[in-house]
Amino acid sequence: MKSSARGRPVAAWVGAAASVALLVRAAPARAQACCTTTGSSEIGVVGRCHQGLLMAQASYEEALGSFDERGSYRSLEGSAARDATLTLAGGVRPFGPALQLYGALPLRVQQRALAGIPEATRAGAGDATAGARLMALEDRMAGIRLDEPTSLIPFLEPVVAVRLPSGRAPADSRTPSQADVTGEGAYALLGGVSIVKFLTLDESLSVTATYGHRFAHRAGAAASGSRRYEPGAELDAKLAFFDVVDLHWSWTAFATGRWTAAAASDGRPVPASETRRIRVGIGGARYLTYPTWQLTASVAADPPVSGLSQGIPFAGASLALGLRRSFPY
């Protein structure tokens, strides 16, 4: 009796110490889950528990085929299109955790080798984006429990952004292969929503959907006067699954879709100008030093399946490596 009475407080202390140790261990793990997941929907986006982010991502994309306007996939024959991109991006939460401002500028090096046209490699800025997000709802990150309705609440962020025609538009191309075309030549206004839901303590699902209005612009070729070209509206969607393995490691599998509506030229709709692009990919992230420096890597590809995408001249595979410096509160 005596010994067991003495043993109870000891056991309680051991239990409490173990719980604290677990909590101490679990808190950063959950923070890592939170930041990695909420900061991954788009390049430059700051994770929920960080105040700021600076990042650089180097990517390489090789075109392997194309989807015609009916969706038939065909391998590229006798031509090559290779793009290397260094994207500099960053974000900050200037007035507390709810609102963040972020932006990204891609710097592109593009090689085009097309049969009978002088091969060319050209470098230049691509189209820059700047946006804002508001954390409207917050997930408690305890996983879903059906007996607890509040556990169904996800992270929810409305997003607004602009894309600027900082890249060289096709109308301004001076290179026969158009290797120098690094942008669309159109301003775009984007609005959407990003939703992240933790299914368990360390697995989450994220859905981002953005509608983009691309503004009309003058388009012309060397031989002609200009025309008024209205690119179709765009819808971008990303579905991602995240698994946070431990404090340092996490991995993701994702699919992206991009749909554009029919374009119009001088007020008339352009037949068969709708496009669709479906890509899939996987990625991993590792904190070099938690919670500041993180290394990311991902591969993505256009599955070469007829009917999946349509109206995509260059489809292929890409590899991206990124380095993120986060600034915790």
Next chain:
Amino acid sequence: MQLDPRRQRHVPAALLAFAAAACGAPPEPDARDLSGLLSQAGALRGSFTPAPDPPATGDNSLAMQLALVDGAPLVGAALALEPWMPAHGHGTPTVPVVVELGAGSYRADRIHLTMPGHWEIGIRVEWGDTADVFILDYDAR
């Protein structure tokens, strides 16, 4: 050169398939019949042979046989070509060059199709004080 985006009417695909079957050569799935086309204002008839055929991403050329609708070969005309990708709203930085070969025959070189997909080749033909336009549909692979 502002080209009317209205498309040419083409010989039905069945006819093309029949013609190709008659020659014993299976048709390329995307090959379009570019013979006996009527110009937009109806003043000219033209037959066009792309090289390569079907057109491909990269450098292309185009042989053209042009005649007035009464059948007389069109000689001494000035031709200007403009490749245009209507879905993307862009053309090409390179201007194709055209040479007249005589007896209504012309040839255009340096038609640079910079990506796979659907292109329109606008051909503006000027002779005397008259002008007319052909627009050819290309599916570059």
